[in-house]
Amino acid sequence: MNQPASAYFLEDRHDPNETHTLSVLVANEPGVLARVIGLFSGRGYNIESLTVSETESQKHVSRITIVTTGTPMVIQQIKHQLDRMIPVYRVVDMTLTGRAIERELAMVKVRGGGDNRVETLRLADAFRARVIDATTESFVFEITGNSSKISQFIDLMRPLGLVEVSRTGVAAIGRGPEGM
């Protein structure tokens, strides 16, 4: 077709994007997170969310949960690229297992008075958000749930005086008795 002259083959790929949640078990050693993040930035993969913490301290194992988007071929690449890193023990595609529970925690600060205050509390109650700090003119709510529920709550708080949000990113775990 009419592509500009180039030493490379310039082509558009039109495969639809998918969103996948990956759980990655890694040796908890200096630089390991930088390796994972560097892989994503270096190869142009998306990170929608990333959480990491040591989960088995005696074994120095950390669990990284990454939510990413890409074509099916790119998602497969991401998993292989992660898996071949030396400190990576396992990569599990939680989305493919179809049996994963995903949760995120957010703290949401809302400022306002009068009727808004009542409305804010009413909505928080409906979303099972807990008040963890309050002043005469503000609340801080703690809310857990899947990401879309949290986003929805935040959207509702916006006209009521949303000040700021701190979100943890997604953590995921499989249902049933087996570990990953």
Add this chain to the structure above:
Amino acid sequence: MSETSSHNPNQMTGAAMIVRALADHGIKHIFGYPGGAVLPIYDEIFQQDKVEHILVRHEQGAGHAAEGYARSTGKPGVVLVTSGPGATNMVTPLTDALMDSIPLVCITGQVPTHLIGNDAFQECDTVGITRPCTKHNWLVRNVNDLAKVLHEAFYVATTGRPGPVVVDVPKDVQFATGTYHPPRKSDVHVSYAPRVKGDAAQIRKAVALLAGAKRPVIYTGGGVINSGVEASKLLRELVEATGFPITSTLMGLGAYPASGANWLGMLGMHGTYEANMAMHDCDVMLCVGARFDDRITGRTDAFSPNSKKIHIDIDPSSINKNIRVDVPIIGDCGNVLGDILQVFKAEAKKPDIKTWWQQIAAWKARNSLAYKKNNDVILPQFAIQRLFEATRGHDTYITTEVGQHQMWAAQFFGFEKPHRWMTSGGLGTMGYGLPAALGVQVAHRDSLVVDIAGDASVQMTMQEMATAVQYELPIKIFILNNQYMGMVRQWQQLLHGNRLSHSYTEAMPDFVKLAEAYGGVGLQVFKPGDLDGALQEMIKVRKPVLFDCRVAALENCFPMIPSGKAHNEMLLPAEANDEATAAAFAGGKALV
């Protein structure tokens, strides 16, 4: 040496551990350049004679020399450089080695641990900078971790898909005393376990496809070379057993002999017509240790549209990266080839592919590497052919720089054995060939080592001529001097309206005088008739040679798959007149 060694022989300084580990891994040569942050290690090197240190003139040279050493021996290449600029000068060879899967162990000095993060003199974030250009890297903060890390470094570099690693050692760790241990299995991360053996069910599927093929092709790459000499042997047996045609990437040349009956020549952008057409029209493709790189596939949506593809690779991330395959087999090429061969011999017989061979013969008859003879000027293709003839009967190793000369070398020099061809394929690093030749010659003192060079590339690492002279390494730098960055000029001609922006080299040095200035030998040839004699002289001299072979300035490298085109849309030399070329590259501003 430290006095503490009197009671426990494994008590030693970090610097001593490094030299000891090299010896324990059978390393005979290292390439390096000293500086403040590695002086304790250099002091240890001075006091022993197990490991010979080759002093280069630029750290990049050390890196490429180690690559040449590794690629020609199958053993890891080892580099020792200082912190800061020493480490950053290694970034190009590390990236080169990563792209071409070459096992390198690079030890870098670092500022003392208490100064890390302080912008200390010659400090840089070596592990940060080299993280994306190594298979793995380590910063060692405690001398008692050093032995383990060094052993793991060798293991990681040389197993699985080989690659470069960096061990960054702060100066205080080099001075500190700790406990050394010889290599042991537990030195390696349990999370690192490359798969060597192919899945038996997949191998059966592959054999079934091979046995039923009507238009098969075997497409091999650098993985076969990396897998070791045995893999090439098995590959040849498989070709013999199946009777299939075989082509290879740039990196895989020599795995199957160029004189072999089933050889189609190299494939890809500058590959032969028959190789690319066979790839396009085949019904079964067996890809062994290659990675469907963009220089190979052309337009991916038109790549070999009607074939079932089998892909053997030790690196799962190579599978389905660019091209979807039907039967992936994760494992070491040699190991899997052995299994395929065994199952094939036991359960299948040679498929009848006579009509396919007839088709291939018709493609071959197009003579896609043909060029017009010339009695007045030396054509670069002719020069390589004469070099090839002149070196027959010698124990020859070839390295190259990057550009047209590299492609002509791949097209016209026939490689009969693996590990004889060292070229920068993935990264395409100009300046690779001269230091790589040096490394090859260190490993093979009595062999003939020739760098097929371009006039522009060779000036990027020319300073290593001094290293060659110092260590009496009689490398032969055969420069196809067209006075241009020929490959750039070719693209400008074909794609950018012949606007030759900054691709002509004015003020070309006098290579003969330059050779002499270094203490080597300079040769220069202008006429085709003088070439053979000069080549004989070059081979005879037991000194480093710069051979200034003046070739036709404007020759283009054909055949060629134009950008955005498929394998069956190649431009052949015979057809590459102005209109055909214009039509082949239609669509760009080049044609304005």
